[in-house]
Amino acid sequence: MSSDVVIRAEGLVKIYRTDAVETLALRGVDLSIHKGEFTAVAGPSGSGKSTLLHLLGGLDRPTSGEVFLEGKALSKLHPEELARLRLERIGFVFQAHNLIPVLTVLENVTFALELRGVPARERERRAREVLAELGIEKYAQQFPHRLSGGEQQRVAVARAVVGDPAVVLADEPTASLDGENSRALIDLMRRLNETRGTTFFFATHDARLLDRVKRLLILEDGRIVSERVQA
Numbered sequence: 746m747s748s749d750v751v752i753r754a755e756g757l758v759k760i761y762r763t764d765a766v767e768t769l770a771l772r773g774v775d776l777s778i779h780k781g782e783f784t785a786v787a788g789p790s791g792s793g794k795s796t797l798l799h800l801l802g803g804l805d806r807p808t809s810g811e812v813f814l815e816g817k818a819l820s821k822l823h824p825e826e827l828a829r830l831r832l833e834r835i836g837f838v839f840q841a842h843n844l845i846p847v848l849t850v851l852e853n854v855t856f857a858l859e860l861r862g863v864p865a866r867e868r869e870r871r872a873r874e875v876l877a878e879l880g881i882e883k884y885a886q887q888f889p890h891r892l893s894g895g896e897q898q899r900v901a902v903a904r905a906v907v908g909d910p911a912v913v914l915a916d917e918p919t920a921s922l923d924g925e926n927s928r929a930l931i932d933l934m935r936r937l938n939e940t941r942g943t944t945f946f947f948a949t950h951d952a953r954l955l956d957r958v959k960r961l962l963i964l965e966d967g968r969i970v971s972e973r974v975q976a
């Protein structure tokens with residue numbers, strides 16, 4: 746059973762200290778993400794969602810507690826090992842504007858594969874396959890600014906899944922989109938979850954999206970206050 750755990754977090758506490766101010770952003774979070782899950786973490790602004798995603802993805806360190814990615818304790822890794830693990834095993838999607846403007850859509854998607862040494866022809870084949878699954882292959886040679894916000898976020902999702910990561914961590918991927926485009930993006934992520942088996946864990950404060958997920962965690966004041974699994 747434990748072999749299908751992609752990420753395990755134990756006792757995560759995060760305190761931000763700035764000058765005289767201390768903010769307790771996470772107050773002891775335990776959770777496991779299993780292979781193939783499609784999970785949302787919801788909660789009001791300031792509840793700690795971004796902090797949690799940053800810690801799970803090794804972008805920041807907890808004040809105490811530990812994150813295990815495929816069994817490896819992140820705090821025990823050297824910075825270069827952690828960077829490599831992030832590159833190879835985690836796909837990130839952020840709110841908006843995280844595509845590289847001087848690269849085409851296709852290049853934005855192949856870039857991460859290039860860093861990992863995947864040969865050119867194989868990179869392009871894999872990128873085109875994902876772009877087609879997301880209905881945006883026709884934009885392969887365009888630059889991101891020519892695309893709508895919803896299309897740009899689909900490119901960001903394509904880039905995150907193309908390397909078949911252990912998990913895609915998405916921090917409010919629909920924050921810049923209207924209701925219709927938000928639902929469309931989540932539905933596309935859900936489809937990739939079903940066709941490719943990609944594991945997704947995303948944060949949102951949009952309650953309208955929550956019927957789309959298989960598993961829902963509610964974060965309040967840095968604590969998981971409820972959890973449910975749904976059809």
Ligand SMILES: Nc1ncnc2c1ncn2[C@@H]1O[C@H](COP(=O)(O)OP(=O)(O)O)[C@@H](O)[C@H]1O
Nearest residue numbers: 761763768770789790791792793794795796797
């Ligand atoms: N870099 C930071 N420095 C200081 N305080 C921060 C920082 N990042 C987040 N916080 C604080 O931590 C709490 C949780 O923030 P965050 O994780 O961004 O929540 P959410 O993503 O749910 O809105 C908030 O009180 C926020 O102001």
Ligand SMILES: [Mg+2]
Nearest residue numbers: 794795796917
């Ligand atoms: Mg946030």
